[in-house]
Amino acid sequence: MWVVKCPDDECSLGFLPKGFVDRVKDRGLLMSSWVPQLEVLSHKSTGGFLTHCGWNSILESISHAVPMIAWPLYAEQKLNTVILDKGLKVALTLKFNEDRVVEADEIAEVVKEFC
Known part of the structure; x- marks a missing residue:
């Protein structure tokens, strides 16, 4: 979805x-x-969640035991991403290129690693 x-x-x-x-x-x-994000996250077929790492999305994903792919946009989302990836190990982080763009190949690579 x-x-x-x-x-x-x-x-x-x-x-x-x-x-x-x-x-x-x-x-x-x-x-x-x-x-309805809570319904989606609680559905048995949901295997992962690509998120901007806002606090509500993080809490909802963790509370439903759904691992995340982190795509932080601004502010505290970048710090949240580090905590989720390096600290809690419940997310994989997308890498931005030198123009601050996440390229299609990067998304594909992380999704493959995620699965």
Whole structure:
């Protein structure tokens, strides 16, 4: 499941790359709005959670014993990531390139390691 926050109130997913929705439709679930995160984390098929490492998401994931892939965006999320990865060992951290971008190959590598 991938939850995508739309850039406007009337989301059609048209902002995604051309053909993307069709390419993933048989491999996963693409959501364009809010989802009940606690229900998702408590579902037996949830094997991991890619998170920005905000405190609520961390607590919800840990309380449901769901390991995380950490993608911190700003502020305390970077410190939270270090604690989750190096300290508690409940997350793997994505690496940013020199332009502060996480590249597709990095995501694929971490997801493979995660599984």
